[in-house]
Amino acid sequence: MSPRNVPGPTRPGSVEDFSINHLMNEPSIFDQAVRLHQAGDLATAESIYRSILTRHPNHADAFHLLGMLMHQRGQSMEGENLIRRAIAINPDQAIYHSNLGLIFSATARTDLAIAAHTRATQLDPNSAESWNNLAVSFCRADRIPEGIECFKRATLLRP
Numbered sequence: 001m002s003p004r005n006v007p008g009p010t011r012p013g014s015v016e017d018f019s020i021n022h023l024m025n026e027p028s029i030f031d032q033a034v035r036l037h038q039a040g041d042l043a044t045a046e047s048i049y050r051s052i053l054t055r056h057p058n059h060a061d062a063f064h065l066l067g068m069l070m071h072q073r074g075q076s077m078e079g080e081n082l083i084r085r086a087i088a089i090n091p092d093q094a095i096y097h098s099n100l101g102l103i104f105s106a107t108a109r110t111d112l113a114i115a116a117h118t119r120a121t122q123l124d125p126n127s128a129e130s131w132n133n134l135a136v137s138f139c140r141a142d143r144i145p146e147g148i149e150c151f152k153r154a155t156l157l158r159p
Contacts, residue, residue: 030062042069060089064096067103076107094124101133105140113137121150128158 033048049066052059067082083100090096101116117134124130135150 030059033062034065037065037069042073045069058089060086060093060096063089064093064099068099071103071106076103079103080107092123094120094127094130097123098127098130098133101137105133105137110137110141114141126157128154131157 029048030052033045033052036048037045046066046069049062049069052062053066056062063082063086067079067086069079070076070082071079080100080103083096083103086093087096087100097116098120101113101120104110104113104116114134114137117130117137120127120130121134131150131154135147135154138144138147138150
């Protein structure tokens with residue numbers, strides 16, 4: 001079949017374009033989904049993440065970022081479930097726990113947020129962002145002294 005007979009994408013950068021041009025290059029597809037997600041093209045990024053998960057049902061990063069995307073869209077429960085799946089696959093990624101904690105914070109589940117952020121700081125004690133998130137959660141729970149200590153730790157890591 002000549003290239004002329006290969007169906008083309010509906011628009012450059014569309015999901016169809018990825019399936020034709022990058023079928024065998026999963027990291028490239030994932031990286032493109034991340035770029036689209038960061039650029040705010042949530043619909044295309046979601047389609048690509050879901051396509052990756054269809055072919056690779058244990059792709060923890062795709063579950064994680066799809067979960068964050070769903071949370072961005074206001075579907076926090078679905079986002080939580082997707083990030084929990086990422087954690088089940090790879091429980092040692094601090095960023096998964098940290099972002100799960102952000103979802104808990106956004107949905108007023110402060111105790112769960114504290115637990116998730118605490119786990120993130122255990123996994124990556126050098127993450128100023130995780131310490132800051134934990135500090136905010138402690139303060140929301142009216143646990144100010146603990147929050148101050150976490151803010152101090154975050155500031156030491158990133159002055």
